[in-house]
Amino acid sequence: MLSQTMQAALNEQINKEFYSAYLYLSMAAYFEALNMPGSAKWMKAQHDEEHLHAMKFFDYVTDRDGRVQLQAIAQPTVEFAAPVAAWEQVLEHERGVSASIYKLYELAVKEGDYATQALLTWFITEQVEEEKNATLMAERFKQAGTNVATLLLFDGHFTKRGE
Numbered sequence: 001m002l003s004q005t006m007q008a009a010l011n012e013q014i015n016k017e018f019y020s021a022y023l024y025l026s027m028a029a030y031f032e033a034l035n036m037p038g039s040a041k042w043m044k045a046q047h048d049e050e051h052l053h054a055m056k057f058f059d060y061v062t063d064r065d066g067r068v069q070l071q072a073i074a075q076p077t078v079e080f081a082a083p084v085a086a087w088e089q090v091l092e093h094e095r096g097v098s099a100s101i102y103k104l105y106e107l108a109v110k111e112g113d114y115a116t117q118a119l120l121t122w123f124i125t126e127q128v129e130e131e132k133n134a135t136l137m138a139e140r141f142k143q144a145g146t147n148v149a150t151l152l153l154f155d156g157h158f159t160k161r162g163e
């Protein structure tokens, strides 16, 4: 069974993953408004992935006879100065998520909770991929700057995600 401290920390992480999903959905809305369907599609796929992350923690808590207690999800950012600003926020956000996964892992080690460590190993690997992708996107959009032709070229490339 999960300790009370671990249960509370996992419930907090569930909230963070749902917030991530909400943030990416907000970014999808921003890119739709800019008529950049490729980026919007990417963000929607990201939303779905974050929802799966939240549910992975959700199911884990219940599998360990814990109690999931959902909390309010904060309002995400709705406006961005430019496409690059949204991608930079993705990178910053994912770095924050990694830090919070590492904190959970430290707690699991401290408590000798091996099952939670095993779950978190999956997330640690996943975060390497998330940060790698976000770094690449932020860098590409920074290089594109305000060049509309390049922005649209990148956007067209993203429509291929998941196909």
Ligand code: MG
Pocket (backbone or CB within 6 Å): 017, 020, 049, 050, 053, 097
């Ligand atoms: Mg996540």
